[in-house]
Amino acid sequence: MSEHNQHSLEHHEEAGPHSTFSGYMIGFIASVILTAIPFWLVMADVFSSRNMTVVIILGLALVQIVVHMIYFLHMNFRSEGGWNMLSLLFTLLLVFITLAGSLWVMYHMNVNMMPGMMTGSS
């Protein structure tokens, strides 16, 4: 079986996804814009509300990550028979649990365990 694989590889030189110039350029221009906007928002102090700025730059970061995934990492539901996407989705679930769980638990630990220090420490 492995001999057969080696053999077929010699013929199918196209091992990975096919990339195009326009795909890379679309991804690059989009990510330049999506990087420039948050830096501008923070450096020029556009919004007076901190929370609004945080929500917008986090949203732009998420969009930019999706752009990189599609145009640079060539993610789709078909590559490697869908296993790429399945492992990505599973990892995203774990990442969400790690991040949201840690922040949630530790925030409440701070609030409940150190009531006197909250005003001073934050």
Add this chain to the structure above:
Amino acid sequence: MENSIAVPVSQPANFEFLVREEEHVANGTLLGFWIYLMSDCLIFAALFATYGVLSQSYAGGPTGADLFDLPLVALNTSFLLVSSITYGFAMLQMQQGKLSGTMLWLAITGVLGVGFLGLELYEFYHLIHVGAGPQTSAFLSSFFALVGTHGLHVLFGILWLVTLLVQLRMYGLNVANRRRLFCLSMFWHFLDVVWIGVFTIVYLMGSLS
């Protein structure tokens, strides 16, 4: 994943059959490397979670707003972003079978990576010099752990890239080297994706306080 079909030896060879499933991948390296990247992603998730928990624990020391030099970070970000597209150009040259073009764009990518790493080391040196080293506060410990781990990944990416340049010079664009180029491409773009999280959560949000 049942791909094999038992065929009686006595039957004539000219028959047709249908495999009702996805074609089996010929080589699992790219999928395996992707799964490695996903596990790497979990390391960064843990580091981001640590940073998120400790990012307000200044211990009376300097805050992100005091320390971070956003124009420098913007320059660093642009290095990494441009290196992503130059790596893309290297892949396009590879697809056309042009060895010298592939090596040229790879080398440019490597130079941009070295520039990124140099600026980051300068920043770390500056921070430690002004007394904001990792031992100063929990905030700075988690900052150095997260950004330092990303920097180490870039360093190993550059070492890999140089090794690959030597391999390309010696053996050309053969099947093994193409596979390696695909793997390094995923690694490099993945580091760029992690950096999006770093500059947004660490530098930009840190400067807002």
